[in-house]
Amino acid sequence: MEVFVVSLLNGLVYGMLLFMLASGLTLIFSMMGVLNFAHASVYMLGAYFAYTISLYVGFWPALILAPLLCGLIGAAIEMWGLRRVHRHGHVAELLLTFGLALIIEKVVQMTWGLLPVPYRIPELLDFPLFRVYGTQFPAYRAFMLLISALMFGAIWLGLRRTRVGLVIQAALTHPEMASALGHNVPRIFTLVFAAGTALAGLAGVIGGNYQVTEPAMAFTMGPIVFVVVVFGGLGSLTGCFIASIFMGLIQTFAVVFDVSLADLLAQFGIAVTASTPFAEVLNVTLPRIGALLPFLLMVLILVFRPRGLMGTRDT
Amino acid sequence: MTLLRRNWPWLVALAVLLAFPFLFYDWTRGRHSGFALTLMSEIGVMAIFALSYNMLLGQAGLLSFGHAVLFGLGAYCAAHTVNLVKAGTIWLPTELVPLAGGLGGLFFGFVLGWLVTKQRATAFAMITLGLGELVSAAALMFMGFFGGEGGITIDRVMDTSLLGVRYTSPWQVYCLVLGWAFVAAVLMRLQMQTPLGRMANATRDNFERAQFVGYDPRRVRWMQFTLAGFFAGVGGGLYVMIYEIVTFDTVSAVKSANALLAVYIGGAGAFFGPVLGTIVVVLLQSGVSLLSNAWLLYVGVLFIVMVMYAPVGLAGLIGMHAPLWRTGRLRELLLPYLRALPPALMLFLGFVLLVELTSFTTIGAAQGKRFAIGGQTIDTTSPLPWAIAVAALGVGAFWLRREAHAFRLRWDALMEDAKRQAGAP
Structure with missing residues (x-):
């Protein structure tokens, strides 16, 4: 029970972090059809910006400034990069962001060095909030949950209750029609792209000190965020939310349960020995393949249900 | 005779490539430069890999992020074959080891292709990305086939050569690579003119019309993917012959990305574009990385410049x-x-x-x-x-x-x- 509650909480924190990244990506992807490979790179940039800013003026201004900087970078990418290659089709756009991801990783290495930087949790939040069955739950994780929940609420209200949100929703499903009605769709694209990257930056600010701020963090996070977006389905923020939490929980729980297929077969009275065919596959324990599960799920869902969990159209 | 008249550039290229290492020949000591030969062999292998990648990207319009899976699995198959030959279990001429890699690539291309070719466009790209991550993680997990982090090592010196060559020197290996690269390039060029190659173009340009004509676009994609797997596997088999080791980074995303960079920089539209791109990328990788930490940045910037200003690639620019x-x-x-x-x-x-x-x-x-x-x-x-x-x-x-x-x-x-x-x- 103890393991279950602790894993549930940790999975929730990780899932919400995933959601902060994936929500921006899913908006960009469903609207412009661009799978932004540089999204996780901006997440990394957010963490590094926050680290540098917090060295001078502290963590709290960084919480505002770093996402703003990331949003500006996003707007620049959209206006001078994506819009230019747009006429060459989606593949060119995808390749552009792919190249940007390479460059950003290298620039980060060159600016902040190859080793992790000591980006730490602010002292104000560095205490255990409560205990579950003797395990401490840090206040910072609660803060992460709070920020991401606030953000989810803000996006939800923004999309449902404001005029801009309505136009975005219209452009999300019917870009040509929204454009024909006189809305400036390219400007909405820039806005959404900037907002999406700013969200990724915010995720970087609060995720960078929860995980490790290092040049490889974009590479480890990027593919998982893709999985979440594809799994949740195009054009659906709710699907994205469910997928994020689901992936967070899967990844955390997979580490906890030390079982393998061989154990499962043993329940039915089939013993797996070294001579059994595929013995190696059957003997692999769940924690070892935990990192694989999201990709397995993504491949399966793309093959059998390409529109994802709650998507409105095919990928 | 007409065959010779029309295809003389191929033979000239073969002759030039055969003579090229002698530019770096050390006449005083009477031996080849090992560095130059290894570099050229590497270019040869990566050129096959890039050409096979272009069978997907250029010919069929399929953007794959996991092509190295086929390359790497082919390499593993070739490595196991060599070890079996050494152990005396089976008999295979040394010269045909890359063919074993190719058959491995063909098999995995067929099996994995069934899964990935169900979709096209962005969904295809995502499935291949996921598959690439899956296989590279599995490579570290299953010791039996992949050998874990240490990989599989072989000894390429075998007694089964058809030509009586023992492949102890880089020059002999280079000749093997060149021979196979030439054959593979010719076959891939010919494949472009087969009905399958033409239909791959058709499904790339307009898959709905291809359907109306009576072809199943999925089957076209699948067959094209399988064949691309064969040639990638041949590249993998040659890779094993050069380095005598195959590790998990042959199936990694970095390797797949290299093929994508080479094809796009060189130009996906022309047959020899990928070869041109491979030369640029490998030279940057091996040459510039000796001088600078930032070679990947240069490749990345070159790639972005090409995407933004010259999507036709270097070959396309020359063609203009x-x-x-x-x-x-x-x-x-x-x-x-x-x-x-x-x-x-x-x-x-x-x-x-x-x-x-x-x-x-x-x-x-x-x-x-x-x-x-x-x-x-x-x-x-x-x-x-x-x-x-x-x-x-x-x-x-x-x-x-x-x-x-x-x-x-x-x-x-x-x-x-x-x-x-x-x-x-």
Whole structure:
């Protein structure tokens, strides 16, 4: 029970972090059809910006400034990069962001060095909030949950209750029609792209000190965020939310349960020995393949249900 | 005879490539330069890999992020085959080891292809990305086939050679690579003209119409994917023969990305584009990485410049000059090119200086290296070199913009003339 509650909480924190990244990506992807490979790179940039800013003026201004900087970078990418290659089709756009991801990783290495930087949790939040069955739950994780929940609420209200949100929703499903009605769709694209990257930056600010701020963090996070977006389905923020939490929980729980297929077969009275065919596959324990599960799920869902969990159209 | 007359460039290329290593031949000691030969063998292998990648991207319009899976699995199959031959379990000539890799690639291309080719476009790209991650993680997990982090090692010196060659020297290996690369390139070129190759083009351009004509686009994709797997596997088999080891990074995303970079920089539209791109990427990778920490940044920037300004790639850029070549007015472009050269050079040098300064203040300093040009050490903390770099970058960019405008006017005028001349008679 103890393991279950602790894993549930940790999975929730990780899932919400995933959601902060994936929500921006899913908006960009469903609207412009661009799978932004540089999204996780901006997440990394957010963490590094926050680290540098917090060295001078502290963590709290960084919480505002770093996402703003990331949003500006996003707007620049959209206006001078994506819009230019747009006429060459989606593949060119995808390749552009792919190249940007390479460059950003290298620039980060060159600016902040190859080793992790000591980006730490602010002292104000560095205490255990409560205990579950003797395990401490840090206040910072609660803060992460709070920020991401606030953000989810803000996006939800923004999309449902404001005029801009309505136009975005219209452009999300019917870009040509929204454009024909006189809305400036390219400007909405820039806005959404900037907002999406700013969200990724915010995720970087609060995720960078929860995980490790290092040049490889974009590479480890990027593919998982893709999985979440594809799994949740195009054009659906709710699907994205469910997928994020689901992936967070899967990844955390997979580490906890030390079982393998061989154990499962043993329940039915089939013993797996070294001579059994595929013995190696059957003997692999769940924690070892935990990192694989999201990709397995993504491949399966793309093959059998390409529109994802709650998507409105095919990928 | 007509075959020879039409295909002489292929034979010339083969002869040139066979003679090329002798440029680096050490006549005083009477032996080949090992570095040059290994580099050229690497280019040969990666060229096959890039060409097979272009069977998907260029011919069928399928953007794959996991092509290295087929390359790597082919390499593993070849490595196991060599070890079986060594153990005496099976008999196979040394020269046919890459074929074993190819058959491995064919098998996995067929099996995995069933899964991935159910979708096209972005969904295809995502499935291959996921598959690539799956296989590279599995490579570290299953010791039996992949050998874990240590990989599978082989000894390529076997007694089963058909030609009586033992492949102990890099020169012999280079000849093997060249032979297989030539055969693979010819086969891939011929495949483009088969009905399958043509239908792959059709499904790329308009898969709905291809359906109306009566073809199943999915089957076309599947067969194309399987064949691409075969050639990638041949590349993998040659890789094993060169390095005598295969590890999990042959299936990694980095390897797949390399193929994508090579194909796109070289140009996916022309058959030899990927080869051109491979030469550029491998030379940057092996040559520049000796001098600079930032080679990946240069490749990335080159890639972005190509995506933004020249999506046809290097081969496409060269091909654009063909009408002028035919009308014999190519030399009129010489002056505009010469005029654009100084600002381009200035921009390039400014950029390189800026990158290297940054790289040496952080990574270089951490490794205890100093920035030196021609024996002259440059102090990366003083503002002067930075100012020079930024100035060169700014002025170069501004100047190049103006020259590019003038160049464009001249180009358009020449093209207009060429078109009129071609239309007149």
